[in-house]
Amino acid sequence: MIELNSVEEWKGILDRSDNQPFWLLKHSTACMISARAYRQVEGYMKIRKSKEMDMYVVKVIEERQTSNQIETDMNVKHASPxxxxxxxxxxxxxxxxxNITKKRMKKVYEDMLMD
Structure with missing residues (x-):
């Protein structure tokens, strides 16, 4: 997983999304549910067949400004994880x-490839 540490990094990744889809995990380092979700994502990253899609993580407490910008740019209500x-x-x-599970991520990815 690649950690996002600034709004500028986020904007650069978003700009490249025209050519390359990516996963983004909003993660709270102070939450047990988020720790479980993080482990599920790590597990998925280990078993996935395609290494073509990057996985980014933003720590919502430490990078609140970046997390807020993602919420604004993507027009999705914030949740963590x-x-x-x-x-x-x-x-x-x-x-x-x-709902963040290895199994669900695998299915979503496979469905996306069929589109």
């Missing part, structure tokens, strides 16, 4: 909390 799949500067899919 929250997982977004972004392509062409749009959210293709979003989920949060206990």
């Amino acid at each position: 929250q997982l977004l799949l972004i392509r062409n500067k749009e959210v293709l899919w979003e989920t949060s909390h206990w």
Whole structure:
């Protein structure tokens, strides 16, 4: 996972999403549910077949400004943990909390490839 540490980094990644979809995890370092979601994402990253899609993480407490900018840019209500799949500067899919699982990520990714 690649950690986002500024609004500028976020804007650069978003601009590149026209050519490359990516996952984004909004993660709270102070939340047990978020820790579980983080482990699910790590597990998915280990088993996935395609290494073509990057995974970014923003720590919502430490990078509140970046987290808020993501909420504004993507027009999605903030949640933590929250997982977004972004392509062409749009959210293709979003989920949060206990719904962040390896199995769900695998299905979403496979469905996206079929589009």
